[in-house]
Amino acid sequence: MKDVPYKIYLEENEMPKAWYNLRADMKNKPAPLLNPGTLRPMTADELAPVFCDELIAQELDETTPMIEIPQEIRDFYKMYRPSPLVRAYCLEEKLRTPAKIYYKFEGNNTSGSHKLNSAIAQAYYAKKQGLKGVTTETGAGQWGTALSMACSYFGLDCKVYMVKVSYEQKPFRREVMRVYGASVVPSPSTETAVGRKILEAHPGTTGSLGCAISEAVEVATTHPGYRYVLGSVLNQVLLHQSVIGLETKAALDKYGVKPDMIIGCAGGGSNLGGLIAPFMGEKLRGEADYQIVAVEPASCPSFTRGKFAYDFCDTGMICPLAKMYTLGANFIPAPNHAGGLRFHGMSTTLSQLYHDGLMEARAVPQVKVFEAAEEFARVEGILPAPESSHAIRVAIDEALKCKETGEEKTIVFGLTGTGYFDLTAYQKFHDGLMDDYIPTDEELAKSIEALPKVDL
Amino acid sequence: MKDVPYKIYLEENEMPKAWYNLRADMKNKPAPLLNPGTLRPMTADELAPVFCDELIAQELDETTPMIEIPQEIRDFYKMYRPSPLVRAYCLEEKLRTPAKIYYKFEGNNTSGSHKLNSAIAQAYYAKKQGLKGVTTETGAGQWGTALSMACSYFGLDCKVYMVKVSYEQKPFRREVMRVYGASVVPSPSTETAVGRKILEAHPGTTGSLGCAISEAVEVATTHPGYRYVLGSVLNQVLLHQSVIGLETKAALDKYGVKPDMIIGCAGGGSNLGGLIAPFMGEKLRGEADYQIVAVEPASCPSFTRGKFAYDFCDTGMICPLAKMYTLGANFIPAPNHAGGLRFHGMSTTLSQLYHDGLMEARAVPQVKVFEAAEEFARVEGILPAPESSHAIRVAIDEALKCKETGEEKTIVFGLTGTGYFDLTAYQKFHDGLMDDYIPTDEELAKSIEALPKVDL
Numbered sequence: 008m009k010d011v012p013y014k015i016y017l018e019e020n021e022m023p024k025a026w027y028n029l030r031a032d033m034k035n036k037p038a039p040l041l042n043p044g045t046l047r048p049m050t051a052d053e054l055a056p057v058f059c060d061e062l063i064a065q066e067l068d069e070t071t072p073m074i075e076i077p078q079e080i081r082d083f084y085k086m087y088r089p090s091p092l093v094r095a096y097c098l099e100e101k102l103r104t105p106a107k108i109y110y111k112f113e114g115n116n117t118s119g120s121h122k123l124n125s126a127i128a129q130a131y132y133a134k135k136q137g138l139k140g141v142t143t144e145t146g147a148g149q150w151g152t153a154l155s156m157a158c159s160y161f162g163l164d165c166k167v168y169m170v171k172v173s174y175e176q177k178p179f180r181r182e183v184m185r186v187y188g189a190s191v192v193p194s195p196s197t198e199t200a201v202g203r204k205i206l207e208a209h210p211g212t213t214g215s216l217g218c219a220i221s222e223a224v225e226v227a228t229t230h231p232g233y234r235y236v237l238g239s240v241l242n243q244v245l246l247h248q249s250v251i252g253l254e255t256k257a258a259l260d261k262y263g264v265k266p267d268m269i270i271g272c273a274g275g276g277s278n279l280g281g282l283i284a285p286f287m288g289e290k291l292r293g294e295a296d297y298q299i300v301a302v303e304p305a306s307c308p309s310f311t312r313g314k315f316a317y318d319f320c321d322t323g324m325i326c327p328l329a330k331m332y333t334l335g336a337n338f339i340p341a342p343n344h345a346g347g348l349r350f351h352g353m354s355t356t357l358s359q360l361y362h363d364g365l366m367e368a369r370a371v372p373q374v375k376v377f378e379a380a381e382e383f384a385r386v387e388g389i390l391p392a393p394e395s396s397h398a399i400r401v402a403i404d405e406a407l408k409c410k411e412t413g414e415e416k417t418i419v420f421g422l423t424g425t426g427y428f429d430l431t432a433y434q435k436f437h438d439g440l441m442d443d444y445i446p447t448d449e450e451l452a453k454s455i456e457a458l459p460k461v462d463l
Numbered sequence: 464m465k466d467v468p469y470k471i472y473l474e475e476n477e478m479p480k481a482w483y484n485l486r487a488d489m490k491n492k493p494a495p496l497l498n499p500g501t502l503r504p505m506t507a508d509e510l511a512p513v514f515c516d517e518l519i520a521q522e523l524d525e526t527t528p529m530i531e532i533p534q535e536i537r538d539f540y541k542m543y544r545p546s547p548l549v550r551a552y553c554l555e556e557k558l559r560t561p562a563k564i565y566y567k568f569e570g571n572n573t574s575g576s577h578k579l580n581s582a583i584a585q586a587y588y589a590k591k592q593g594l595k596g597v598t599t600e601t602g603a604g605q606w607g608t609a610l611s612m613a614c615s616y617f618g619l620d621c622k623v624y625m626v627k628v629s630y631e632q633k634p635f636r637r638e639v640m641r642v643y644g645a646s647v648v649p650s651p652s653t654e655t656a657v658g659r660k661i662l663e664a665h666p667g668t669t670g671s672l673g674c675a676i677s678e679a680v681e682v683a684t685t686h687p688g689y690r691y692v693l694g695s696v697l698n699q700v701l702l703h704q705s706v707i708g709l710e711t712k713a714a715l716d717k718y719g720v721k722p723d724m725i726i727g728c729a730g731g732g733s734n735l736g737g738l739i740a741p742f743m744g745e746k747l748r749g750e751a752d753y754q755i756v757a758v759e760p761a762s763c764p765s766f767t768r769g770k771f772a773y774d775f776c777d778t779g780m781i782c783p784l785a786k787m788y789t790l791g792a793n794f795i796p797a798p799n800h801a802g803g804l805r806f807h808g809m810s811t812t813l814s815q816l817y818h819d820g821l822m823e824a825r826a827v828p829q830v831k832v833f834e835a836a837e838e839f840a841r842v843e844g845i846l847p848a849p850e851s852s853h854a855i856r857v858a859i860d861e862a863l864k865c866k867e868t869g870e871e872k873t874i875v876f877g878l879t880g881t882g883y884f885d886l887t888a889y890q891k892f893h894d895g896l897m898d899d900y901i902p903t904d905e906e907l908a909k910s911i912e913a914l915p916k917v918d919l
Contacts, residue, residue: 012475012541014541016472018468019468019469082552093542097616115571116845117840117844117845160842178890179883179886183846183883183886183889185889185890185893186837186840186841186846186889187840187841188841384642384643385643388572388573388612388616389572390639390642427635427884428883430639433639433641434634434638434641437641
C-alpha cells in the first residue's frame with residue numbers, strides 16, 4: 008500500500024477549526040472536581056482566583072461537542088502544525104510485520120512535545136482576559152518550555168517553578184525557557200510562604216512537583232493580574248490536545264485508512280486524551296469501534312494498579328479533589344526517567360472511560376521501553392522521548408504479535424516528543440545502569456489506604 | 464499575500480529525483496585538488512584508498528548537470544524530507560517590514576541539521592561498494608550524528624573521531640551517536656599512529672579537528688573495507704546538499720515567488736552551496752539574477768578577509784591542497800560557539816563563484832548573532848543553531864533596511880539547524896559572558912603568509 012506517503016501532512020485549510028470536547032458524547036460524565044474544604048463540586052466562582060475565566064468555562068463544559076479555536080491560536084498552530092502523521096514503513100520492514108504502523112509525531116517544535124498545543128491556548132485566554140502573566144510548575148521542563156514559548160508570543164509574563172532537582176540536573180531546559188524570556192525559579196524557593204515553610208521543615212530538599220504546584224498557585228492567587236496554568240490532567244488541556252487526534256483522523260481519512268488500534272502513553276493523560284478524542288467519540292456514539300490502549304510505566308501504574316476514587320491532585324493536598332485512578336497523593340514513584348509519566352493520578356475523563364471499559368491499559372518496565380526507543384530511533388531516524396517510548400514499546404509488541412498471527416492490523420500510536428534533553432537516561436541505558444523499579448503491593452496498598460474518604 | 468501558507472511542504476512526488484551539479488554550469492570551474500606530494504591534480508586512483516569510488520566520480524565530475532538520486536536514498540529522504548519552506552509571517556510582523564521573508568528549515572531531524580542529506584548518500588555508496596564501514600571526524604557533533612544515523616540505516620560500521628574537548632563538553636551529542644550504534648573515540652586517541660605521536664608531543668592536548676581528520680584518514684586507509692567520509696567542503700557534499708535548494712526553488716515556484724536575495728551561513732560551504740545551487744545555476748546561465756550572500760563569523764572570516772590561494776584543508780597538512788579563500792591552515796579561530804563555522808578555508812566551488820563576483824559575503828560578530836537568534840526564536844518558535852543564526856542576523860538586517868526604504872524584497876535564508884545542543888552558548892549569551900573575538904590584521908597576515916607556495 009505504497010499509495011500512502013511516508014508522511015501525511017494536512018494542508019493549512021484542512022487543519023481543525025474547532026477542538027472536540029469528548030465529554031459531550033460521554034454518557035457517564037467524569038465526576039466533578041471537589042472543593043477540598045466543603046467536599047462539594049467546585050464552582051466557576053471558586054475556580055476564578057486560580058484560573059482564567061474562559062478556561063474555567065471550558066473546564067466545566069460537559070455538553071458543547073465542538074469549541075471553536077480562536078483565529079490567533081490557529082495562526083500560532085500554523086507555525087508548527089500540522090504535525091506529520093508518519094507511516095512507519097522502515098519499522099514495519101525491520102519487524103517484518105504485516106501490521107501497518109502509523110505515528111503522529113508531536114516533537115517538531117522547540118518545546119519538543121505536544122505541550123505547546125495547550126500552552127498557546129492557555130496563554131491566549133490569559134492575554135484576552137487582560138492578565139499580566141501566568142505561573143506554573145514544571146518537572147522535566149517540557150511544559151515550562153512550551154508555556155514560555157506561548158507567553159513570549161503573546162507578550163505575557165511567565166513564571167515557572169521548576170522542581171529543584173530538575174533545575175540543577177537539566178540546566179539546558181532552564182536555558183531554553185530563558186531564551187523565551189521566562190523567569191525560572193528553583194522550587195522550593197524563598198519567594199513564597201509555602202516554599203519557605205517547606206525549606207524550614209526540610210532544609211536540604213530537592214523539591215517535588217507537588218511543592219512547585221503549591222508555590223505557583225500561591226503566587227498566582229496573591230498577585231493581581233496573574234493566574235495559574237497547568238499542562239495536563241485537566242479537561243481543558245484534553246480539549247486543546249484534541250487537535251492531535253483531529254489531525255490524525257483527518258490524515259487517515261484522506262487515505263481511507265481505518266485504524267484497528269490506537270496507542271498512547273499516559274501520565275496525566277493529556278496526550279492520550281487528545282490523540283484518541285475523535286476516535287473515542289465515534290466509539291461512544293456507536294459509529295465505529297477501536298481498540299484503545301493507554302501505556303504507563305510499571306513504576307507508576309495508576310490505571311493498572313491504582314484505585315478509582317477521589318483523591319488530591321497535588322502532594323500538598325491543597326488543590327481540588329478529582330475522581331480518578333490514583334495510587335494515592337502521597338505515592339512517590341521511584342526514580343524514573345520518564346518525568347512526564349510520574350503523576351500519581353490520571354485525567355478524570357480518561358479514568359471514567361477506562362472504568363467504563365471503553366479503553367484498556369498496560370504497564371511496561373523501563374528497560375524494555377528504552378530497548379524499543381533505540382530500535383525505533385535506528386530505523387525511523389527520530390530519537391524519541393522516554394515518555395513517548397512507552398507507546399512505541401506496545402506498538403512494537405503488537406506488531407510482533409501480528410507477525411505471529413498474520414493479522415494485518417492498522418496500529419496508530421502517539422509519538423509525543425523527542426528525547427534530546429533526556430540523554431542522561433539514554434546514557435544510563437547504554438551503560439547498563441538502568442533499573443526497573445516496580446512498586447510492591449504493600450507499598451501501593453499503603454498509599455492507597457491513605458486516600459481521603461469522600462462520599463458524594 | 465496570505466495565499467502563501469506558513470509552511471510550504473512539497474508532496475512526495477514533487478521531491479527532487481536528481482541532485483544538481485552546479486559546476487556543470489560554471490564557466491570558470493573550481494581549481495582541482497592537488498596531491499600534496501606532487502602538487503599535481505589528484506586523480507581518481509590517488510583518491511581511491513581514501514574515498515568510495517562513486518563519491519570520487521562525483522567529486523571529479525564537472526560536466527554532468529543532473530545526477531540521479533538512487534531510490535534507496537530517496538526513500539530515506541522521505542523519512543525527514545521534504546523540509547518545510549517557512550514564510551516567516553511572525554518575524555515580518557515583529558519587524559514591521561515590507562520584506563517577505565522565507566526560510567528553509569533543515570533542523571527537523573535527529574542530527575539537528577542539513578548534514579544528514581550528504582551522510583545518507585555517502586553511507587549508501589559505501590554500502591553499495593561492499594564496504595564494512597566508514598570513519599570520520601566530528602567537532603560540534605552534528606556531522607558525526609548524521610553519519611551515525613545513516614550508517615545505522617544501512618548496517619555499516621561507523622567510527623567517529625570526536626575532538627576531545629567536544630567529547631568531554633558535549634556528552635549528549637556523543638550519546639546520540641551511541642544510540643545509533645557508532646563507536647565514538649575522543650581524539651587524539653592511542654588507537655592511531657598519528658594520535659599517539661600527537662599525545663606524546665602534547666600530553667594534555669584537548670585535540671583539534673585537523674588531528675581528528677588525520678586519525679580518521681589513517682584508520683580508513685589502513686583497515687581493509689573502510690573508507691573516510693567528510694561532511695563539508697567537498698564538491699560531492701555540495702552536490703548532495705543541492706536537494707535543499709532544489710526543494711526551496713520548487714516550493715517557491717509553486718506559489719510563483721521569485722526571491723530577490725538568498726542568504727546562508729558559510730563554514731565549509733555545504734549548506735550554502737546546496738541552498739543556492741539552482742538559483743546560482745540560473746544566474747550562471749543568464750536566466751535570472753539573484754543577490755546571494757554568504758554569512759561568516761567575524762572570528763573566522765575566510766571570504767571577507769582571507770586569500771584566494773591553494774592551501775591545505777587540514778591543520779596536519781596531509782590532505783590534498785585546495786584553491787580556496789583561506790585564512791591559512793594554521794589559523795586557529797578564537798573560541799566561537801558556532802562550531803560548524805570554524806574552518807579556515809571554504810569550498811572550492813563557492814570560492815570560485817565569490818572570486819568571480821557571483822556572490823557576496825559578510826562577516827558578523829557573535830553577540831549580534833545571538834541577539835538575532837533570540838529574537839527569531841521568540842517569534843518563530845524555533846531555537847536556531849548558532850551557525851544558522853548568522854544567516855538570521857543578515858536576513859533581519861536586510862528586512863530592517865527594507866523597512867527604511869519601503870522595498871518589498873523577497874528574502875530567502877537557510878535555517879540549517881536547531882540549537883538544542885548549543886545551550887551552553889545561549890547561557891553565556893544570557894549571562895553576558897559572550898565576547899566578540901575578531902582576529903587582528905597582524906594575526907591574519909601571519910597565518911596567510913604561511914600559505915604554501917603553489918604555482919600550477
